[in-house]
Amino acid sequence: MKLFIATLSTETNTFCTMPTAMSGFQEYFLRHGTATQEPPNLMTEALHVWREKAEALDWQVVESLTAIAEPAGPTTRACYDALSGEILSDLADCGGADIILLQLHGAMVSEHIEDCEGDILARVRAQCPDATVGVSLDLHSHLTDKMLEASDLIVHFREYPHDDASACATELFDLAQRTYAGEITPRMAFFDTRMVNLYLTKAGAMKEFVAEMAATQTNPGVLSVSLSHGFPWADVKDVGARMLVITDDHPDMAALLAEWLGRRFFDLREDVTTDYLPIRDALNKVGTRPGLCVLADMGDNSGGGAPGDATHVLEAMLARGLTNFASGLFWDPGVVRICQDAGVGSRLTVRLGGKTGVVSGNPIDLNVTVMGIETGLGQHLGTGLEPMGTVVWLRLKGEIDLLVNDLRVQVYHPEAFEQVGIRLAEKSVVVVKSLFHFYGPFSQISDHIFQVASPGGTQPAFQNIALTKRKLPYWPAVAQPFADPARDLDAPKSSRSTANSVQ
Template sequence: MKLFMASLATETNSFSPIPTGWSGFKEHLYTKEASRGDAGLYAAAATLWRKRAEALGWDVAEGLSTYAQPAGPTVRSVYETMRDDILDDLRAAMPVDVVLMSMHGAMIAQGYDDCEGDMMLAVRDIVGPDAVIGLELDPHCHLTELMLEHATAIICYKEYPHVDVVERAEELFTLCADAATGKTQPVMRDYDCRMMAMYHTPFEPVRSYVDRMSAMEGAGGILSVSLVHGFPWGDNPRCGARTLVITDGDAELADQRAKALGKELWEMRDQLRQFPTMSDGLDKAVALNAAPIVLADFADNAGGGAPSDSTFVLVEAIKRGLKDIAFATFWDPVLVGMCIDAGEGAEMAVRIGGKIGPMSGDPVDLNVVVRGIQRDSVQHLGKAEMNMGDCVWLESDGIHIVVNTRRTQTFHPEAFTNLGMDLSAMKYIVVKSSQHFYDGFAPIAAEVIHLGTPGAITPDFTIVPFTKRDGNYWPKVENPFT
């Protein structure tokens, strides 16, 4: 047996003003040896696949692995160059029995609404009808017809936050190895739930739903079950929640189970988490007699393509006179460079945030003290190291702000503590993240409040300005099935 593997991943926010170009990919991961070193979370699948394949005595050929922080559509020439690089290496590796790819599932490039489907079509054209093609996706994807038609098996991460990347890579390898050796015949079917929502897996009712999905696997001919959350800020005709079931040769069973799971999700819709407005959430935080309260600035999550420099919560905190409040992270490489030049202890007049566009709000002018500087700072998502670039800690009269050079969401308290900040001294901690922060911050939080903030990825799914996805989905329409 021979395996070819590669990775090309980013999540596209169609409404973000930040283009995704070469710098976006090359600052995070860009290598053809991802499986041979400690290249971080986005090389975890390739590393596992090589280990599994070599243990079976398979030959392994490895193509490009690359990842870019979510932003706007990828520049056409950048996507085509990376795609063609992978395809050229696949041709050179032929013949192969199995192709495994780690992609996001919501990548859009100029001229391509469905980069993953485009890749699956091209791979299938090269390897022919008999080779096995496995695709591991983020659940915040658009599950398209091209993906389903040309891949043998598609598996999404089950958890949000995404702490099960390696487990799903293991599952996909086993499923594809069994198919390649004739033990199984995977058949996929999906169901359109006609919903847009956030499915935070640590909380009910989604926690029990995911557990029931998992319990179905490995019994009665069911090989795999995935919930496709969808990415609501990607302008794709297939945007939205879907259920996906893979069975061993039984298309009718796959179709029945996908529909049943989709209808079960639909019945849960009114129990799904609703977020308070920014004002209501801050009112609640102030009223609580506990600390620290962790507040999620949902709409300024760089992991969803937001700029990570919006000032809406900061402005409101200043208006309310809140003290002992910490924010992370504001993306501003220029300001970080100025603060590093000034040095720790320097007193400066600075302009914070509001620099990328209207979705960032207005800039805020503050007199600050540079309290801490950390070069090449790292925070963790589970066991994976996530590079933040250079960071500075600024304080302005009880308001503490972390500013960094590498646009990324806040995953872990290390975003603050690496700089020497004592979070136990804070009443409020504001993180620019939608959910991936949760595993790191929940253990230290008296309470976690997700704020329905303004910004690039607003959680109000009724106002997303789609041009390619129709409006027949809940909650925009009360009953899209009528």
């Protein structure tokens, strides 16, 4: 018995002007068959689980590429061809496999292919027509017909923040094992919910919906239920949330259940989404309660493909005269280099941020002291440790602490600040460039957290994102996207209001 495993993961913000090239993978995580020899991170957890379970069964494990890049613009053709080609050539070199399990992102776009995951799966299927092919996807993905046609099993993360990667990997392994053994015959179907938004799963109606999906999965004949949340900042035809159901040889039941749950999700749309605060309203909250206030600069979340050098929030805070705060991570390799040359303890003027494009706002000239420089630090995302590059701690006006680095990465954990010496307990406010992955660890040190809809590359103005390729209407761009059945007649197969069933 032979198991083949690999990871290729980046989330593409098609509006981001910075291409994703090989350097983006090299600086974040790129291993050629050796990823499981290191501690896991979010996107390698699955490989660890699959290897461990397979080796316990005395299966042969062939580990191929693991390539992870921080989200940015479309991947260059040369980079995509090289990385996807490495997986396919490794698969050929080992003579194929009985079971092929891949951890992919689901929202990767290259400059020449809109559905990279569908492309990889189709090529894998063409090369190994008889293998059992399973894929684990980040829930911020675009679920497509091509993915369903080329694979046997698809499971999405169900939690955002994504703290269930290991559980999803275990589920997928077990289903693949049973499929290969002939115990089950997976039939997949999805339903387009006609929603483009973000859904945080740790509280309220969305937490209850995740529990409802889990309960549905226990029904006889149902193998797996998961929701592709979609990734909003991508102008691709399959953008939006899609409900996926896998049954045991009941394609009609899969389609009906996917539609039933998908329409139920649509009915909950006002309850499972959140209104985010404009900068001015968020700053009005500062100081209204004792203790540390956490502001999430979600419009400049590099984890969603924003540059990470936007100054909108910092500019507004300085204009208000706020002084006792910390803010980061500003991606500014030029400032990092200048500070490295100047050295710790230096006082100098730097032009911070605002460099990548219009969404980054204005650069700000600051008189700062270089308080610290660290290389090789990491910050926890769940149990995994994510890299931070070289981090520079700058102080201005005696009380303002800024964290600048040369690796685009969002803030996941208070240790991003504290391990360089910034004491958040002494601050009134900490601003984190992140959307939601920071939430769990920061809620341990503050119950006063606000998400700020700053006008960066991931501004959460879902009704205004220029989605030109999606054929069908969606909420919140229109109030009732299911109200015009005439438009359905022109819809592509995968986007019909009736669920698409693939055997």
